[in-house]
């Protein structure tokens with residue numbers, strides 16, 4: 505006979521745990537808050553997303569781009585009158601209400617933002633850190649009922665599998681931007697672009713490549729990617745479809761290996777994407793000088 509013990513609901517924060525269970529949620533709160541504040545500030549700036557000759561007058565009409573970098577916060581660059589990265593060489597749409605702020609970053613950041621917001625790992629992390637629901641395993645929570653993610657608004661978290669497809673498109677675009685970061689505009693003696701290009705590598709090039717690698721490791725380890733490449737199959741070893749040589753099985757194993765470190769890649773990629781924007785922004789402002797390696 506097994507004796508059943510009835511557990512009493514504990515008050516908020518009550519626990520018998522003796523370890524420092526609050527450290528994880530506190531670090532999560534600090535890390536995500538810092539990124540959100542910096543990212544929101546950078547997105548509203550509308551400048552500093554690439555390096556132009558006149559560091560003090562980013563939007564001056566003839567201010568030429570002198571380095572091939574583009575901040576990932578502004579990629580893809582939907583519009584800009586003078587950037588070679590821009591899809592449309594117009595300014596802010598004339599029909600846009602003047603009282604509403606708009607920058608190219610505000611048009612695109614919701615998509616990677618929602619991909620992270622609905623990520624299974626981040627959900628666990630911010631439910632604990634921001635909502636204390638629960639603060640940690642075996643620690644009393646403030647609510648008395650549990651709805652799970654079965655009704656609005658949290659049922660919308662299930663859209664994660666669709667944001668994954670958009671994230672894959674963004675990853676391809678950022679990869680292209682990282683390749684373009686090897687293709688430098690040639691400059692004359694006064695530092696003005698001559699119209700030509702040549703191969704080159706700067707510290708920013710390496711940072712943009714590192715950013716793509718970290719984002720790829722985070723994205724390809726996504727639970728939805730793992731399901732997409734192999735999760736639908738009922739049998740990996742069935743004849744004709746799967747097995748060690750099966751491409752889908754190999755991709756599933758790669759995704760699984762990344763998935764096992766998904767939390768780590770979530771944080772590393774978050775830090776690196778923020779630092780990539782910061783590096784390009786500070787170089788654009790003239791605070792830092794980009795190191796030209798080749």
Ligand code: FES
Nearest residue numbers: 623624625726727
């Ligand atoms: Fe984390 Fe999909 S589960 S990105």
